[in-house]
Amino acid sequence: MSRLADSSKAASLCCVVSLTVLTMLGMIFAHATSVTPRDEHLATLRQAYARPATEWPAPWLDADVAFVELGKLNLPSSPSSHEQRRVALGARLFHDTLLSAGNDLACSTCHDERHGWSSGMPTAPGHALARGRRNPPSLHNVALRPYLAWDGRGSSLAAQSLAPLTISEEMANKDLDSVLARLHADTDYAARFAEVYGAGSISADKLADALVAFQTRLETETRFERFAAGDPNALTDQELWGLHLFRTKARCINCHFGPLLTDDRFHNLKISFFGEKAQDLGRYQVTHLADDVGRFRTPSLRHVGQTAPYMHNGLFPTLEGVINLYDRGGGEVWARNKSEAANPLYPFATHLSSHIRPLGLSDQEKAALASFLRTL
Structure with missing residues (x-):
């Protein structure tokens, strides 16, 4: 019970779950989750999470987390006929x-x-078969994010949508005008742009606007959202156990919370490969602040089961690999020689996020957590 109570204080939450249920959860799950819970224990867990989310068991949170409870994302309303044409374009x-x-x-x-x-x-x-260094981020909910790309270099979805068109190792156009010229020369595109935007030339702004319109319509409801909305059958017992671990022992909730399942911050997991051929300094390449060395944007976990491989460089082919990374307490950064140790950025590359620490998850807990993640 002490860990649940401490977490409740740290989060400044008022947990109104009944004392009996909370006590049982504390005894059953806080210290004895190394084996699969018995049916009666899972029934107790299901009873606790059958309540409104505001009354769920308190999450295990660090003091500096601006926590928002997990819940349903409000999807865009049905588009008007004009919006449908814009999205279709x-x-x-x-x-x-x-x-x-x-x-x-x-x-x-x-x-x-x-x-x-x-x-x-x-x-x-x-x-020409060129390959970048980073895994393409999922575009689910991309229109709702304050930062784009793994290092947060993008803040405008319109600008970010056009950027790959003129990057030499991506779509390799010499400039946007050459793209617009090809669109102008296509009679069908000329008619479609005129239908949506009225008479006039096809501009970069119109091109970006149409691409943004499409990307704002990619989100779909998840199975977890149906559970959070009151469907008790949307999660299996194993997935429900995974939900509880996600919010408590596995500590995922410290960075992945709210309907978008992200804190939209940047964290160092010590997987920057500092000093190696695969080195990627992350957010530092945008801000040039030493504190940002090795920090990457927290991805949304919505639909995470579909988006393998994982991390900024696609390092892990499965969710199980990601869970193992967090279970061991992050990656490793070390200096292979005196020159690397003397690099003024080296100490910052070793600064592991304060939210990361060894978890001691059992194999059964890892399996339950992976099962839950695939419902998001």
Whole structure:
């Protein structure tokens, strides 16, 4: 009970779960989750989470977490007929190789619906088979995020949607004007743009607007959301146990909370490969602040079961691999020689996020946690 009570104080939450249920949960799950719970214990857990989310067992939170409870994301309302045309135009553009210099790549090449709007590969193929260093982020809920890309370099979805068009290792156009010229020359596109935006030339702003319209319509309801909305059968017993672990012992809730399942901050997990060929300093490459060395944006966990492989470089092919990383307390950064140790950025690369620590999860707990993650 002490850990649940301490977490409740740290989060400044008022937990109104009955004393009997909370006491049982404390005894059953806080210290004795190394084996699969018995049926009666799972029944107690289900009773606790059958309540409104405001009355769920208190999460285990660090003091500096601006916690928002898990819950349902409000999806956009049904589009008007004009909005439908705008979205349809954006969808066609998103899937059209005409936007690439070689007429061989589309936005959907790197952001494939079959892979949760990511690529399904650690890195995606670009122009002339070039490969970048980073895994294409999922586009689910991308319109709702304050920062874009793994290092947060993007704050405007419109600008971010156009950026790959002129990156040499991606779609490799020499400039946006060459893309717009090809669209102008296509009589069908000319008619579609005029239908949506009225008479006039096809501009970069119109192109970006159509792509953004499509990307704002990618989110869908999840099974966890149906559970949170009151459907008790939406989660199995194992998944429900995983939910409880997510909010308590596994500590996922410290960075992945609210309907978007992210704190939208940047954290160092010690997987920057500092000093190695695969080095990626993350947020530092945008801010040039030493404290940001090795920090990457917290991804949303919505639809995370569809978006393998994981991490900024696609390091882990499965959720189980990600769970093992967190269970051991993050990665490793070490200096291989005196020169690397003397690098003024080296101490910052070793600064593990304060939210990361060894967890001591059992194999059964890891399996339950992975099962729950696939409901998100």
